[in-house]
Amino acid sequence: MTAIQTRRRPAQPEARNRIWDAGPLTKVVLALALVLSAFPIYYMFIMATRTNEEAIDVPPPMLPGGHLGENVERLLATEDAYFLTGLVNSAIVSVVVTLSVVLISTLAGFAFAKLRFRGSKILLGLILVTMMVPLQQMGVVPLYELMVTLGWTGQLKAVILPFLVNGFGVFMMTQYATQAVPDELVEAARVDGASTMRIYANVILPALRPGMAVLALLVFMQTWNEFMWPLIVLNPDNPVVQTSIAALNQAHGTDYVMLFTGTAASVLPLFIVFVAFGRQIVGGLMEGAVKA
């Protein structure tokens, strides 16, 4: 490895490396991809600052207008959408689910990656297999009956609990712990007389922190986006943000700009997260992809 690198370093002939330079075609492809990716989002924010009359102009407006304030006011005054309630509920659900999934996944990931116990391979295999099962769609009927029996329909815990089952999280933390924590470290702590839980708290958790951050971001985004199960189990007067937008769309679909204002507000938290942690998200996705 080092031998190859030292051999290659001094000799960097131009011709050899030119195949990796971006040609004009590559630049066109990338520019196009960027425009197509950004345009619908840009359009959403533009519409949120316009009036309904401007929204149907031909050609459509491409620059921001000055009506964001009144659109927001109208959105908040639309009582049957419960938009603010939806935002707050989504925040609660997403934070609780994220914290729980990260905790559960690091505990299990530690055990699968660094501890020897009977049946560990079978249990981990089981998790991988169940990642293939579309639990949400398969389980709607029994989950709904369960919530009715418990009297939890319409409550946030009915949304939170099923999302705590996240095989991907366990899988990801197992992979991460395998790579990030040397066996010797666990061994040394063991020799010093540390209990397993102490090793978890003092050795494993600090080493897993970057992986935990990526998992947390992914789980937060996923939970924030959930639509089908909240639509079924929650009532219209206590929605999450996604079902609130569906209600807006249904009852006030002709008020485009207000609908777009709500939609823009619903993705804003994710945007802030993305801008702050984009680099880590890309890194985490790419690392996960290679390991998987």
Add this chain to the structure above:
Amino acid sequence: MTLHVETPAPARPGPRRPSGHRGSGGRGGGLARFDLRATPYFLVSPYFLLFAVFGVFPLGYTLWVSLHDWELAGDKTFIGIDNYVSLITDEAFWNAVINTLGMFVMSTVPQLVLALILANALNKRIRGRLFFRLGVLLPLITSVVAVAVVFTQLYGRDYGMINWFLGLFGVDAINWQNEKWSSWIAISTMIDWRWTGYNAIILLAAMQTIPKDLYEAAAIDGATARRQFWQITIPMLRPTIIFTVFISTIGGLTLFTEPVMFDGNPTMAGGATGQYQTVAMFIVKEAFRDFDFGYAAAAAWLLFALILIGTLINYSFTRRIGGSK
């Protein structure tokens, strides 16, 4: 997708027997042994407890319900496989299956082709690499509901930007919701817009693990860029392509949010004649509009069967890509 399901190499010989010796760092021997033996199960138990309640139980219970004429708080009569028999002859169900498969193919194939092209472009040396990578991931962080709202508006018949654009080329305004083909196109583009960049990033990660020497050797041998792409890149990416197809299969066959939002009314009908009703919508409609839980449960199991078959077909198909050198 080589899944490393290996536990770490046995650096430590089995469960140690520290009990008889005082070697385990001063702690009580019995306690330490109990810790070694039992704590691992304690650590994995939260996941499996939750999974039992919210995973295994629903699956088994769905099977049980599917064998009944089952109404919420109503009659529950055992009817054997009658629900499945009716489903197989139910045109509405097959319509939903065809729609789901159709939109799955229409969205997945262009998506993966575009993702490959995009990944290849992202793999080149260019200024602002991170910027481009973040840019193509932007759609992923936009919620599906938001995507559907924006695209539904873009596809609007009278004031939609897409009809306006097509109008510049003399195309008459299309009512995208109206026909099977047009609604499928609209919904497929929503899916593709959101997922192409994600797949490109995953493929890019795999591309970067391909040794560059391979390309350099091929270039010296006179292989064109195109030939290098087909003979080196694609075969080396096979495991990752299988992975992305696998993810797309599950996502595509459980399609729900986009078509529901495209409709505007969450009636789960999927258009006036069900032209874009998916199987997931069919299940929710049977259960929560018509309150026929048994029928919905049977449909859920058939959806699962569909996913298994789809995954197997895709797997055997994708495995062959670039297989014959």
